[in-house]
Amino acid sequence: MKYTANIYVTLKEGVLDPQGGAVVNSLHTLGYSEVEEVKVGKYMILELDASNMEVAKERVDEMCRRLLANTVIEDYKYELKEVE
Amino acid sequence: MKYTANIYVTLKEGVLDPQGGAVVNSLHTLGYSEVEEVKVGKYMILELDASNMEVAKERVDEMCRRLLANTVIEDYKYELKEVE
Numbered sequence: 807m808k809y810t811a812n813i814y815v816t817l818k819e820g821v822l823d824p825q826g827g828a829v830v831n832s833l834h835t836l837g838y839s840e841v842e843e844v845k846v847g848k849y850m851i852l853e854l855d856a857s858n859m860e861v862a863k864e865r866v867d868e869m870c871r872r873l874l875a876n877t878v879i880e881d882y883k884y885e886l887k888e889v890e
Numbered sequence: 891m892k893y894t895a896n897i898y899v900t901l902k903e904g905v906l907d908p909q910g911g912a913v914v915n916s917l918h919t920l921g922y923s924e925v926e927e928v929k930v931g932k933y934m935i936l937e938l939d940a941s942n943m944e945v946a947k948e949r950v951d952e953m954c955r956r957l958l959a960n961t962v963i964e965d966y967k968y969e970l971k972e973v974e
Contacts, residue, residue, distance in 0.1 A: 808926075814933050815933070816933065816935070826934075829934070829957075829958070832957055833953060833957060836953075836956060836957060838938075838949065838953055840938045840939040840940060840949065841936060841937070841938045841953075842892075842937045842938060842939065843935075843936070843937040844934055844935070844936050844937075845934065845935040846932065846933075846934050847932070847933040847934070847935070848930065848931070848932065848933055849898050849899070849900065849930075849931040849932060849933035850910075850913070850928055850929065850930050850931070851900070851927075851928070851929040851931070852925060852927070852928050853925070853926045853927040853928075854922075854924045854925045854926060855924040855926065856924060865922065865924065869917060869920075869922055869925075872920060873913075873916055873917060873920060874913070
């Protein structure tokens, strides 16, 4: 079976986010003063083969922990769906 | 009213994604040979004030077009929700 995982990686609460701060500043400069905060994270779309949903979930979770997220400073979540 | 926008920015179909290719290679090296493709995009969480949902939507859309996404090579989508 083929699966698609949408993975969202964000900085943990309390971790300094200079990229988010830079985006807020740029938005304010452009006149969007109503913006109070921006957090910048990563969004990954992963296509994989797995024998079933449970295996897919296990593998994607492991990939997140081992490579895709730095769990010291980042949180991750994902949605899995079967395709085809 | 306060709103939260979850914004997802991805490369358009057909635009070369070397970062995604690098992630696939790293995953293969780590033994995840079941991964066929990875696309890497941005995920932004934006907090803003607006008088109503329609205004919030209009403003967020404009921010995406003007700053947050490069619409020549990137697509964006977002979800807006009221908070408080």
